[in-house]
Amino acid sequence: MATSASLDALTSKLREIHHLHDAAAVLSWDQETYMPSGSGAIRAEQLATLQTLAHNQLVSLEVESLLGAFVDIETGTVLPEHQSSLDDTSQALVRETWRDFSRAKKLPSSFVNELERESSIAQQVWVEARKTNDFQRFLPNLERLIGFKRKEADYLGYTDSPYNALLDTFEPGATVAQLRPLFAELRTHLIRLLDQIRNSPVRPNTSILTQSFDTTKQVDFGRLVLKQMGYNFQRGRLDLSAHPFTTSFHPTDARVTTRVFDNDLPSCLFSCIHEGGHGLYEQGLSARYYGTPLGETISLGIHESQSRLWENSVGRSQAFWKYFYPKLQQTFPEQLGAVQLDEFYLAINHVGPSLIRVEADELTYNLHIMVRFEIELEVIEGQVQVDELPDIWNAKIQEYLGVTPSNDAEGVLQDVHWSFGAFGYFPTYTLGNLYAAMLFHQAKKDMADLEQNIGQGNFQPLKIWLNDRVHRWGRQYSASELIQRVTGQTLTSEAFIKDLEEKYGNLYQFSTPPSSKITP
Numbered sequence: 001m002a003t004s005a006s007l008d009a010l011t012s013k014l015r016e017i018h019h020l021h022d023a024a025a026v027l028s029w030d031q032e033t034y035m036p037s038g039s040g041a042i043r044a045e046q047l048a049t050l051q052t053l054a055h056n057q058l059v060s061l062e063v064e065s066l067l068g069a070f071v072d073i074e075t076g077t078v079l080p081e082h083q084s085s086l087d088d089t090s091q092a093l094v095r096e097t098w099r100d101f102s103r104a105k106k107l108p109s110s111f112v113n114e115l116e117r118e119s120s121i122a123q124q125v126w127v128e129a130r131k132t133n134d135f136q137r138f139l140p141n142l143e144r145l146i147g148f149k150r151k152e153a154d155y156l157g158y159t160d161s162p163y164n165a166l167l168d169t170f171e172p173g174a175t176v177a178q179l180r181p182l183f184a185e186l187r188t189h190l191i192r193l194l195d196q197i198r199n200s201p202v203r204p205n206t207s208i209l210t211q212s213f214d215t216t217k218q219v220d221f222g223r224l225v226l227k228q229m230g231y232n233f234q235r236g237r238l239d240l241s242a243h244p245f246t247t248s249f250h251p252t253d254a255r256v257t258t259r260v261f262d263n264d265l266p267s268c269l270f271s272c273i274h275e276g277g278h279g280l281y282e283q284g285l286s287a288r289y290y291g292t293p294l295g296e297t298i299s300l301g302i303h304e305s306q307s308r309l310w311e312n313s314v315g316r317s318q319a320f321w322k323y324f325y326p327k328l329q330q331t332f333p334e335q336l337g338a339v340q341l342d343e344f345y346l347a348i349n350h351v352g353p354s355l356i357r358v359e360a361d362e363l364t365y366n367l368h369i370m371v372r373f374e375i376e377l378e379v380i381e382g383q384v385q386v387d388e389l390p391d392i393w394n395a396k397i398q399e400y401l402g403v404t405p406s407n408d409a410e411g412v413l414q415d416v417h418w419s420f421g422a423f424g425y426f427p428t429y430t431l432g433n434l435y436a437a438m439l440f441h442q443a444k445k446d447m448a449d450l451e452q453n454i455g456q457g458n459f460q461p462l463k464i465w466l467n468d469r470v471h472r473w474g475r476q477y478s479a480s481e482l483i484q485r486v487t488g489q490t491l492t493s494e495a496f497i498k499d500l501e502e503k504y505g506n507l508y509q510f511s512t513p514p515s516s517k518i519t520p
């Protein structure tokens with residue numbers, strides 16, 4: 001009795017803290033969608049206040065004593081008397097709460113404030129530096145930020161590499177030792193596939209995608225696809241923003257955004273599907289455990305697996321377009337009426353090396369991630385100097401993709417991440433691709449008629465499968481435990497490479513030499 005009463009007290013305290021985070025999230029969503037441009041400064045203050053309140057509540061003596069009733073506050077180990085009295089779910093709840101509490105506790109609030117301020121300044125300088133193509137202007141800020149991140153790693157503690165501490169923020173449990181061989185193997189296959197595609201006589205006609213398409217009709221079509229995927233508009237909404245994103249305040253209010261360009265059909269379409277995948281994850285979380293780690297998503301990698309599964313495994317598949325293409329043709333009869341499904345399917349799946357990550361295709365995207373991973377690892381470990389970054393960047397992009405940026409805006413300055421101190425974030429994009437392929441393979445095994453259903457526009461079985469296998473668990477399992485539970489395998493790039501080989505072998509008419517096939 002005493003146990004459940006004090007667990008309830010902990011849960012309701014966590015919920016209260018979550019209300020502050022969610023209020024901040026509403027303000028952030030508003031900032032990206034409807035806020036008048038003149039109120040940026042005060043919004044930043046409002047957000048900082050809410051975040052500080054939430055942080056202070058989390059590291060408070062009250063939480064420490066509520067949590068201390070269940071775990072050793074120094075180590076996070078569940079106290080012997082509770083190891084049998086708490087079920088697995090409750091043990092996961094206290095274990096994950098302790099993780100959040102102890103990480104927050106390790107960072108002095110003066111450090112958090114300074115980092116916050118430094119990031120906010122660096123981000124503004126980055127915007128200007130990118131605009132004027134001037135890395136030197138951003139250099140002092142970047143140097144200071146990297147100093148802060150090394151300090152953060154020291155506060156948090158790590159084994160082997162300070163980068164592990166930063167990676168752990170976004171992908172709990174992931175390490176450099178795990179990523180290095182995983183990425184190295186993947187890179188070999190990607191470069192080989194890219195070579196085969198380069199040598200193929202097949203030339204997709206991507207100009208059909210860059211005709212003029214009415215933007216209202218594009219957004220309406222995106223909304224139609226979202227509805228069909230099972231995204232619930234009574235518990236979410238679609239708006240426009242400069243960069244598409246998903247945010248959630250509760251499973252009953254998980255919102256997505258997209259962007260739309262007159263002469264770029266894939267942009268709005270695939271960002272709707274991508275964010276829809278994120279949105280379904282948020283809507284599929286347990287409302288019962290709202291406010292606790294069991295009502296939260298596992299990691300950025302698992303989050304990205306949900307968006308990539310829908311965007312690539314589903315949204316760029318033949319079956320998907322067998323169903324949707326006639327509808328798209330009806331929406332844009334002038335532009336697509338005479339374009340055959342095969343031609344459209346090839347165009348939306350075209351592969352080509354490019355300079356800009358966010359415009360990259362399904363295959364080369366991961367090479368962009370590896371460049372960033374290798375660079376940020378070296379810079380955090382202090383193996384290279386920050387002022388060397390533009391040259392290192394250009395050399396690596398040339399080596400992996402065979403293209404060279406003509407300026408830093410196309411190179412080292414292109415991403416916002418480093419400007420707000422998000423080191424260790426990039427690898428989660430590729431992890432998402434790998435998890436997505438593994439999950440989709442398992443979904444196909446579990447549902448023999450999956451492809452047939454997709455071809456008929458019936459996405460319900462897939463959505464329910466994801467709800468059941470992934471979404472509803474919150475943080476009860478770690479990413480690696482979840483993948484193991486669902487697929488029976490540990491993380492591997494096998495499924496992802498197999499999919500790419502099959503798809504692009506068919507599209508670009510090459511076959512994979514048996515020697516380079518991955519053994520099952």
Ligand code: ZN
Nearest residue numbers: 274278304307
């Ligand atoms: Zn995403």
